[in-house]
Amino acid sequence: MSTNRAYLIIPKLIEQPTWGGRYIMKEKGWQKHPDAQRKIGQSYELYSGSYLSLATDTADTAFQPELDSIPRDAFQIEQIRAEDAEGLLGTRGIKKYNGQLKTLIKFTQAKGNSFQLHVRQPDGTWLPKPESWYFFEKGLATLGITDKKKINEYKKVCKDIEDYMKSLSARIIETGHAPSLSLHEARQLAQMYIKKKNIYQFVNRVTIPKNSIVDLQYGAIHHSWEEDNELIPRGNIVYEVQVDVADDVSTLRSFDKGKIQDNGSIRPLQIDEYFKHLDTTKSMNDPAILIKKAQESVSSEFLSISPLFNTSYYKLDKLSFSQELTHEYTTTKHETFHHIFVLKGCIDYHDNSIDLTIDEGHSVFIPARVGGYVLKTNSKSATVLKTYV
Template identity: 40%
Template structure:
């Protein structure tokens, strides 16, 4: 039954990533996408503006798709028997579905929540909130690490920003030449990747940024904008970086400014666009930002972090707990355990690695029962601004 006073299981959108994904997400969710379990997943969209919800009280339904397109791989997806899109649910009554903390700025889901398994990605940043640019939009983003990982966060103290930019420009120029050699069939993709690896190691742009180890449970907050960041590969960690991302739902082509793509070349010889001038235009070089705390602001108790756009609580409990959210939907992701989420007019059972959506009209009084000995859940919502 469709109404705004019951919880809904979320149908996650699973994203294949052949080069930097893995088996962690499918293992966490207890699913097998193919007979050999060989398909690599890079991300699971747990909630976003295009999310779909099932009317079933329990079970595991999912879709396999693309991060920037609506097409779904029907062969790999579990068919949706009874469902409704988050958009359709919100159209019934935006305030009851999303909450006034959301609808005062629009009637669409503003957040994107992702479970991610990734190795290296590009040197990048987002512009600061309130900055006006003809192309780029600001995007708050915060990482919560499930497992130990490697990142860069901030630039190093005392570096020459000019030398850093010159290094990125030189790599970009050489990478374009390498790509053209592949297109002209003068160089194989394998040979090109070896050359690109040698090039990036020689110029070494990592010398200009801070390399950090991400510990289990560590939080990296990028919501202030202007801060350099990347995920990094680690030869001793085959799983790469495994983290939960909370961010504004804005597409990368309009929000992510890249300066260096780690020498990556796809199977057709293409390289990714970088925007070096814009990256250095919006790079915050202050010691206060780059040398300060990167764990974000916490409001205490269960709260892990709070920004102006979103908040996340970590709730660990045995048996039963009551929860309440004011003027916002809430989303529960089960990190460990198995839970039953109940409101006045419905309930759902949520397995480990899965999540549910509770409309704002039902979020003021939620009963949660641990069906195992102990449960850990991540609760995300839009906070009331002071």
């Protein structure tokens, strides 16, 4: 496969029956798709295992998501990387991650998750996982701790809840005789105990305005997504860009919100490690600093550009345009790939080898070797998110 042309990205859809929804399928224009009623929690828009499509239009019935099977006319991006890593990733991309594609982009609809953080530096066991969030809709999260003077009390509450959860789990899965506690009863008792311990007094629970940025690239920052069926009935709708590092070597959890699996088991926590790596400085725990609004760097009648993330790991720009977009804004300079996600509208893409049409909610991957390309809007205007390194 050639690095001289762009390809439509086949989204990998992750079904999440307990916390997913139908927002992602709707945004992709797949309301009438056979799988439209399944609860999708995440769409992988780019990762090292992504499949690319030979289709030229996301509206083509041949263009399908990866869900239960691999669509036809698809091949893995890894095939190109193995043949021509520099052509795919670019000169800068090659140096940054030793020839690997390490950028992970997820379009997520999620409710609550655990209290967690990622380490700032490797410590022999844990690896950093820089990540940043762009909220498509109003969200709810915890960001940072409230008072570092209460850090020991916070840790004790985490330990108390963990011990209590272990005791509940043991009563559900007792071996040799019938369990002394049903799953339903255990879950009720867990929530009652958590409410009594008042763990939320130790963290900042904040509403995230629509179109806000939360940049967690530095690590060591407490965070979690929260749920509130009245405030955010659809959950958190987030566009995530991060370095692709497995959770089991990068995510330290201090509190899992009383979750018990259907088999009675509970997820292991890393409370001591979480508190060892937690940054308690004021700036890393102030939501007013952690939550940001995009600032326009270019503004005209026909073009608006807002840099959303500008990190040493990845960059993300938001571009809104009503006329042909070309030149400095649409060239890889052979230094980096470009990933374009259509946030609003429908666009036509052109390079010297291929013409593509990308509808709202879909992505196109542009190898570094392509160099220059052109974007046009099929509607009055279009907005895209451009990721690169």
